[in-house]
Amino acid sequence: MAREAVTIKDVARKAGVAISTVSSVINGHQQHVGPVTREKVLLAVKELGYRPNAIARSMVKRTTGTIGLVMTDVVSPLFNEVIIGVAEVMAAEGFQILISTEIGVENEDAAIETFRSKQVDGFIFMSRTQRYTTKGLTPLKKDKIPFVVINRYLADPEINQVLLDDFGNGWTATQHLIRLGHTRIATLCGPLHDALPWRSAVERNRGWQQALEAHGLPANQDWVIESPYTFKGGYQSVQRLLEIIKDSPDRPTALFVANDSMCVGALKALQDAGLRLPQEMAVVGIGDPAHLAYTFPATTTLSLPIIEAGRVAARILVNWIKNGKPEYAQSVTLNSNLIVRESCGAHLSGKFQS
Amino acid sequence: MAREAVTIKDVARKAGVAISTVSSVINGHQQHVGPVTREKVLLAVKELGYRPNAIARSMVKRTTGTIGLVMTDVVSPLFNEVIIGVAEVMAAEGFQILISTEIGVENEDAAIETFRSKQVDGFIFMSRTQRYTTKGLTPLKKDKIPFVVINRYLADPEINQVLLDDFGNGWTATQHLIRLGHTRIATLCGPLHDALPWRSAVERNRGWQQALEAHGLPANQDWVIESPYTFKGGYQSVQRLLEIIKDSPDRPTALFVANDSMCVGALKALQDAGLRLPQEMAVVGIGDPAHLAYTFPATTTLSLPIIEAGRVAARILVNWIKNGKPEYAQSVTLNSNLIVRESCGAHLSGKFQS
């Protein structure tokens, strides 16, 4: 801060008017101030280089024009993108964003406390791990503090949430392969039976299964390979799958991979095994397009709308703050876009239309 | 904010002591408060669920424990990473981070104004475009507001800067190829002669040139292809290069690509032209490892230490804030790490040792 900041008092003195008059013109309360006085004030403001102290203002208005963005996992570049969406609408609405420096789910409560003491007007929570807990959020709810939660799938219907359509993604990815003519579709499904199972894995797998069933195709459980959401997991899963199917007369011709990191590993393993892609194995993934556009072949993928999730959450939050109450308790589920690239073989088959 | 927040006054009343006593125990001014009084206060704090109002505190202490992070380009995932580094040290130091919602260089001044009115204790500027200007920073300097600048290469020696070693990156990348036995090395250099030339392009190109000269090798200017830092730029540059060298007996066997997006485009173009990589063309790039690890072949690259830049900048800033003055005017240049993957052919040649 400037050592000797000029205050509203200085402006008032310089302009030869009262403090409250200055306040009026600063805040555009035009009703009560004459044009000449107004000019005098404006002049003084300019000459002194006066900059209103937002802290002092917050003090009396009891609102800061600042929201807290709590990310349990700043480390993920993909999920970082939520900032872009949030920033976009907050800029338009004149809010500032405080981001949590405390990293990791376990520090979420600390972040909430810090932000509350800083008097943020509301919160956005972004998590990657899809925890089911509401623990840290309960006090917020009780104190009627505006907040919206992204990607957390909480059971509480009173909480405003923005969700990604995991089931739909699994369904769409699989259906895309079916439309391309594949009838035997395997899947790398992620951590389905972990200590705490990942909701996204479970849902995406359900999508795969139901899409197949809806088309009267078999959802062969031997072709469901579980592994962590990692490059290595994807690589090893493919090796396992290849082992399982090696003597099979009816090998799968397509593969749905439920996560981006896994998908890159899978592609690598497939190529290391000498398979031609997509001719001998068509692949569809889910996740970050920035990554998957650069694989070889470029990966057809369902692109998670993270930026849009940020926008939507921000809009809900801003409305809530401005109106003093939530529009209504809502849970918005965002669909993904299917980005057709090369790995699914659509560019070869010519079969895929829509 | 909670509608009816409990204040220090409530605590004082409940504990049967004076406001100033509560303040003392809250802030750990142990000197002046007896153990029984202290306990009474602590109890009241707990029972009431008192949370100090940081805004009110800031008001009188004239410091907010908040810094402003101004990014001219939030849209770049790579440069977003700076947040991670900054957050890491700010968390440890107990500062919060306000991020600029105003996007684009042209809005930098607006961001500065907003943050100043919010009384941030200091600034970190992160830019991608390496503007030479000091315009918006001059008032900060004049008012002795702590700030540090990342990736901007300002001439003013009094400004604290964190820089990336563009020249060194060009040099190292090229030298790596030389060590692998290449003697004819082309380069895609980026926007060297643009309306406003990109410093990074100029410097990286200088690194390429001098590394070659240092080894007594020709820096063939016909093999310097200019284009924007884009996927398309890289793709087209390779096409141009291939055209130029197609009848040449002494074709280049290696390529230094001065930017990550360009590099991905280049790889694609090379493969589309039917070249085997890295056997017929070895490639080294610069930029984001997350991207370039997934190309085919995986790209050997100089990985820009963006997170580290955030850390370093944050440390300098925090010191400045805490001591009331900068440690000294410094300009820290960070070297990149060479990440050896497949595109350079090191795994085949066995020549590369260090």
Next chain:
DNA sequence: TTGAAAGCGCTAACAC
């Protein structure tokens, strides 16, 4: 060792 009171910079009644 504790408490009273001034004041941080600003807004918003309420008088004039």
Next chain:
DNA sequence: GTGTTAGCGCTTTCAA
């Protein structure tokens, strides 16, 4: 129309 004044919640002399 314009000015006076009482806070917002807290820290910090300074007395007691």
